[in-house]
Amino acid sequence: MPGVYDQFAMDVCFASSPQHADVLNEDFVAATSGGAVVIDGAGTPEGADSGCVHGVAWYSRAVGYALVARMAELERPLHDCLAQAIIHVRDLHRADCDLGHPGTPSSTVTAIRENGDRLDYLVLADSPLVLDLADRIEVICDHRVDAFQREMPASMRENPLGSAEYRAGLREYIAEWRRHRNVEGGFWVASSQPDAAAHALTGTVPLADVSAAALLSDGASRLVDRFGLLSWRDLLDLLDNQGPAELVRRVRDVERNTAEQYPGKAHDDATAAYCRFGRL
Ligand SMILES: [Zn+2]
Structure with a gap:
């Protein structure tokens, strides 16, 4: 006789796209028969030393x-x-790179895992996890980074890469980042300090209550939380009906048509994993 959960199925699809065709995708996505992971890498702005020979995508x-x-x-x-x-x-x-460098690669981490009749989750930093539960939608995302991840200073935006003014702005930008990354009162990301993991948002929900879960890098969630064009419900419906690749296409369309309207990072790596749970 099959057990209660023997017929329970997890159906996953995902899409991931770099911000431009000629750069490495610094997002990562993986799915197994019982879990999914989305990671959004971050490092220093272009032109800055990172102390790492590998890079953020690595x-x-x-x-x-x-x-x-x-x-x-x-x-x-x-x-x-x-x-x-x-x-x-x-x-x-650690042998080849200076891991104490303020520009050392770091990342968000969002993960879900089936564990018996429960679904465990973890969210470190600002790649949202959207849970479609029986009676509500729950969005788990740590926005602490927003307070410190300000736009590049004008001296960087308005001067050529490599100019003295640009470099001064870059030093200021990195110093600001350095002061608040992985310290009490700042924000927490995966980097080279294992204790950052303890600051992730974690929890567990009954698997039977979850109809779907979306794991998103902020490049994919921006139709909701940056552009305000969709609700979370709309986003889940889009993923359910048309899939993650269509979500990414819509993001690119909006980015192309509204570049002046939304200052800041015009394009970003975009990744969405959509997991349906239910009986076969
Ligand atoms: Zn390295």
Whole structure:
């Protein structure tokens, strides 16, 4: 006789797209039969030294694959899986790179994992997890970074890359970032400090209550939380009816048509993973 959850299915689809065709995608996405991970890498602005020979895309990929491997241990809480993954990646590049450098690669991490009759989740920084629950939508996202991730100073935006004014602005921008990253009262991201994982938002919900989950980098969630063109319900419906690739296409369309209207990062890497839960 099949058990209660033997017929429970997880149906996942995802799409991921770099901000431009000629740059590396610094987002990472992975899905297994019982979980999904979306990671959005961050480093220093173009033209700045990072102390790392590998780069942000490498970091996102390395911490993503390491996390997926550690999530196999169901008895290990997700924040501990992430701490172990951060240690693994730190050890991969500590010999060649200056991990104390303020520009060392870092990333958000958003993960879900089936665990018996529960769904565990973890959200570190601002890649939203949107849970479609029986009676409500729950959005889990840590916006602490917003207070410190300000726009580039005018001296960077208005002067040529490499000019003295640009470099001065860059130093100011990096110093601001450095002061608040992975410190009490600041914001927390995956980088080279495993204790950052303990600051992730974590929780667990009954699997039977979850009809779907969307894991999004902020490049994909911007139709809702930056442009205000969709509600979270609309976004879930779009994912359900047309899939993650269509969501990314819509983001690019809006970016192309409204570049002047929304100052700041015109394009961003965009990743969406959409997971449906239910009986076959
Ligand atoms: Zn490195």
